[in-house]
Amino acid sequence: GKSESGNATAAAGGDAIKVGILHSLSGTMAISEDTVKNSTQLAIDEINAAGGVLGKQIAAVTEDGASDPAIFAQKANKLVSDDGVATVFGGWTSASRKAMLPVFEKTGNLLWYPVQFEGNECSPNIMYSGAQPNQQTLPAYDWAKEKGYKNFFLVGSDYVYPRTANLIVKKHLEKDGLKLAGEEYQPLGGTEFSGVIGKIKAARPDIIFNTLNGDSNVAFFKQMAAAGLTPKVIPVMSFSIGEQEAQAMGPALVEGSYAAWNYFQTLDGDANAKFIKAYKAKFGEDKVLTDPMVHGYVDVYVWKAAVEKAGSTDPAKVRAAAVMLDAVDTPLGKVNFVKNNSLVQTAYIGEADPKGQFKILWTSKGAIQPEPYDPLAFPGKTCSIG
Amino acid sequence: MTGTLPIKQAATGVALILAIAAPWLLSAYDLNLLARFLALSLTAMGLVLIWGEGGILSLGQGVFFGLGGYALAMHLKLAGLAEGELPDFMIWSGTEALPWWWSLVKSPFAAVAAVLVVPTALGALMAWAIFRRRIGGVYFALITQALALAFATLLVSQQGLTGGFNGLTDYQTLFGFNLNLPSTTLALYFITLALVVAGLLGLRWLLASRYGKLLRASRDGANRMRFLGYDPTPYKVIAFAVAALLTGMSGALFTLHAGVVSPALVGVVPSIEMVIWAAIGGRNSLIGAIAGALLVNFAKDKISTAMPEVWLYGLGALFIAAVTILPQGLAGLFGPDHPFRPGKAGDLFARWRRERAKTASQPIAGEAAP
Amino acid sequence: MTVPMLQLENVVVDFDGFKAIDDLSLTIESGSMTVVIGPNGAGKSTMCDSIIGRVRPASGRVLFHGAEIQAESEHAIVGRGICRKFQTPGVLVALSVIDNLAIAATRDRNWWACFSRKGEAEARARAEEILEQIGLTDRRDTLAGNLSHGEKQWLEIGMVVATDAELLLLDEPTAGMGASESSQTATLVRSLLGKHAVLVIDHDIDFVSQLGGHVVVLHQGRLLREGTLEQIRADEEVAAIYLGRAK
């Protein structure tokens, strides 16, 4: 929607708490980030309707990061310095987060980042609510190992998340004496997979770990199918295909493939049912819900709780309060932030059904403590905050 | 022409005074934007030299922009590290030792030298290789575009060495100065402004010299030049190298002001946007180029804030307008035959009269010769 | 015996199997005047091309003061002292008439010289002088691209003269000129002799006769006849293939 972009929501009077929402509303990432913006906005609206925070309304200032890290940094700077927001919800790609990080550290403000990522970062000014590798990649790996797969082929988009996630997977393969059948990267948005598929055929893996991002997935699954390699022939475990992507790609294409997330729309629980209902009511019945969207939604509630606990919107106090909160019930299940600014959460593995929803095959034993640095891949590195 | 000159000079003077006073007039955020965009205007001026004067359209200026930006950013990354430590991204990419070419920019002086030398040398080499083979025009434009793509793809794919898609970010000190202090920011702004003014004057001088004429001659008369005993290649090579130098500086300064350099700044799309700054400002006008860079980028910032979806339509329309309505860019509005001159209006009127006369007086068959 | 200024030795120019110049040998002495005539397509322009480096002979040699030049780059050949006017006029369209001449009149044509002022005044003066001679004074500051065909022709002749090259190759200098302009050109060309050697290609026999000089007839890439204009005019074969009634 165009109406809420740019300036503070009209509803908010002079005495409102300003917060920033910073996502790509244009460019290649807009497709994904727009939905997170929506769910964040939904949470803000709900909170405002319920009386706001500390008795004040929340006024969201929305900015467009335009899928360009430099613009993310520029706009983060604007939100914090010019608009004077209390905190910012936003970011999707790690590149944008990395570009914004210095801005938040310099200004002492706080960013809530809603997407799974590669770990290896730990800033006091960022709240990482998306999965750390040990909450998504490694659980999926352990699951595959348990199912008896021995020969892993890694396919990813060419950027930091897939490369680092795969680095971790490779270390674990090595330790466990399993086989790396191949590792291939495709430029972001790339759609020509004939070469990669040639290599997959030649290597005959037991399972493919797919960290392709965005539209490349469509091309990958189509061309795999054309080459006779459906998910039934070689299982595929995807890390960036959620409900929305499955829907957009045409569910038939991904049917039977696996995905690892901390949220599926099919999860049980009242909080989830309520969230789904509210979102659909606001944005349309045909909409589906995904993991990052839920994180974007949850972040706002956690921020609110922290502000109320701290009795202030001061970012440092809010952060300190946020990591001390008790676990709360959310569409994700019970979650809470811990000292390394990351979220304790449960991992799930789902199998895509013909409607583009996921049947949950496996659930981790309880919520997993976040670990920014995998001890095997990055020995000796720890988070220095808190 | 003579009548418009003093106005132009006065306007330039006022602009300069405003630029000097800007730190006291603008908010910190807008000042930062101004600094960034002034840095970008160096790239636009480089394009005036090669495109406007030399007739060489480069769609790959992002390469030089990136070389300058990365050269400095590499240093900035190293400057924040303790002895023996690796930059963060190398660790998570599994790179175990610092590549030798990284250690070259360990000293800030070496880094500044690299910013100046690497783009220039590469620009010269590339231009020499291509122009020597008498490749020009659209061919050159497309080859440079491919280079920009190759460069960006390479940066992304060599994550362990370049920071990949994320690029390089999070800088702390330069020459021992804390980049986060407002005083440093202010100093950097003035350095940028000074370099822009120096670039402007330097290019003015260059274009007025005999070199400028020979460059223009080689634009569409390369063969004729050869048969007058001149080798046209060096003139184009010099132009390209100078533009690369300016663009490299531009990239380095931008990186400082923006706090990040990444492949998103160097690829096909940003490279074309660079051309549009020069096109909007006026491809034959240095001042126009500065104005173009500032205007387009401020517009982008403001419009995309207000209406993100509209920006792309706006940018697209700008491209089209720049070449159809204003082929000489904004500078064309003030040039010797700007559209607001009464003479033009007269011409339109003449055409209108003719149309009328046409309908009124069909000739009578067999009309005698006068 | 001294070496002649320019020597073509058994030059062959081959265009995908078609021999535009076929085993041609020719000598030009310093300060002399040579007129080349011959039917359209005889290879006259191509001969110039092969001297100036625009096409490369398939075999044979081109010697300038005894040095082989057939493999040198165009500007290097010009640098040795050969300059050529093209059949279709070629001028530096983006520069004014006077700048065209000044650039041609500049002695030091190395690229680094363009940053120094040395020799500039001299070149300018020479350019102004030639501007007079070619009658384009009132076109001094016009962009060369905006000249008419004939004016370009004049300008190009002026440029070639301005280079002060030892050997001037003029390919159809009077094409598109009227009779009186042609004789002006003839006067101009004759005034160059002695200091310069000139090779002229032209189809205008009146003009050729005003030039005097040694006449060479090319036909199908080969040298058909050589001699004075009188001898050539008297030649039956030349009449048949070339002159027709005009003899």
Next chain:
Amino acid sequence: MDAAFLFGQLFNGFSVASLYILAALGLALSFGLMRVINMAHGEILMVGSYLAYLTILFVPGPMGIIVAMLVAFLGAGMLGGLLEVTLVSKLTSRPLDTLLATWGVSLILQQAARDLFGATGVSVTAPAWLDGGFALGPLQLPTIRLFILLLAALILGGLAALLRYTRIGLLVRAVNQDRATAAAMGVNVRQVDAFIFALGAGVAGVGGVVLALLGPVTPTVGQGYIVTAFLVVILGGLGSVVGTTLAALMIGLFMALSQIFVDVSFAQVLTLIFVILFLQFRPQGVIAVRSRALDAE
């Protein structure tokens, strides 16, 4: 590395080349004719893809894809013609400016697609008769790839014949060489321009359908091919059809074969460098055309 893999890559090379041919032919035509580089060409591919998507919504079933090709050919062709008449024709003899103006058009078309269809990619499902593949020894050749190869060959042949043997082909070539004179000989040059532009766009539209069969249909689908398509055109030399074909084959094979040794990203970098180096040695491209003009560069 086994032989099957090597032959597989060879086949992939041809297959990729066929995509580039479809993407580049239209460019080559307009480049050859008007010296115009149409930066919006990628978006014409995109339009073709979306037309395929829409057509298949209305005409499901096995023949949907054939209908889609017709629709895409006509639709994209009309768009191309419109673009030519409204914009490109105003900029003749300023090729570099056309390049920029059409880039502007490409931005607008991309955003329009985003507004119309959403930034999310949509997907076209290939009909069943394109599923599966042919076994050739140890090789499994996907039917869909074979189909595209055949299609590219057909279109190539058709175009070559059109240019070579028809009157319009002759006029196209004449305008190609000297527009002002062609006009003075009675050739309606604007019509010829518009025709060739529309034809090239039509071919691109069919290319777009093919892309839709292989990958997602997104507002930026054309961008992935366009830079390489340009390289194919300049490598081919002066917009000749044969040259374009050879160049596409060279690039396709180079890309596929280099992937034996390196990953896709790096193969792309190598391919670009290969083209640049190749032009160093043969600046006129694969097929060179001679001319006597003094300043024909």
Next chain:
Amino acid sequence: MTDLMNLRSVSAAYGKGQVLWDVAFDLKAGDAITVLGRNGVGKTTLIRTIMGQLAASGGHIYWHGDEITEMRPHQRSRIGIGFVPQGRHIFPHLTVRENLEVGLSALARKGFEGPRAVPEMVFDLFPKLTQIAGRKAGVLSGGEQQQLAIGRALAGQPQLLLLDEPTEGIQPNIVQQIEDALRRVRTELNVAILIVEQNLDFAWSFADRYLVMQRGRIVKEGRTAQDSADTVAHLVHV
């Protein structure tokens, strides 16, 4: 009988620089007019303006009494104006025959079509073209190209032929052939001819009327039969 063409105070300009001023004259079918003047007076500009390659900035041009001032070049060609440009401008990469076929476009009513066969008359006038019909025009010599350029214009069977210095750079015996051919075109086909020519003798013997231009204006016109060539020589060569 209607005049073939009338020019009424036609002016033309390149950008802001006016080159033609108030040019006016009439042509009847079968006329042969020569335009004389020194270099740069605007002869080519006049021809290009008649052909429509350059838009008239003022005045009117009529063809059989209908105004054609705003017509585009190809339309003028189709109503019967043939053109042989200065510098020939043949299509270098087309064969001789194809060049001639392009000339047939002048006979098209609309669209791209036109007859396919080049009239025999062209080969009859220029027998050389038959021999080299299959060669690429770009590699022909100047004289061959000139014959081709004239043949190409004639293929469109014009009523008026505009020739801009057709003998420039042509070997003497071919100049004669061209002259002969042009005479035949005039007498046998009754084509009006407007010719710009530097060769005063030829111009005088060929044309029956002359126009002398100076600085973009017609300063003198008359009949070649009445005046001697010498009376205009001083106007042509200033």
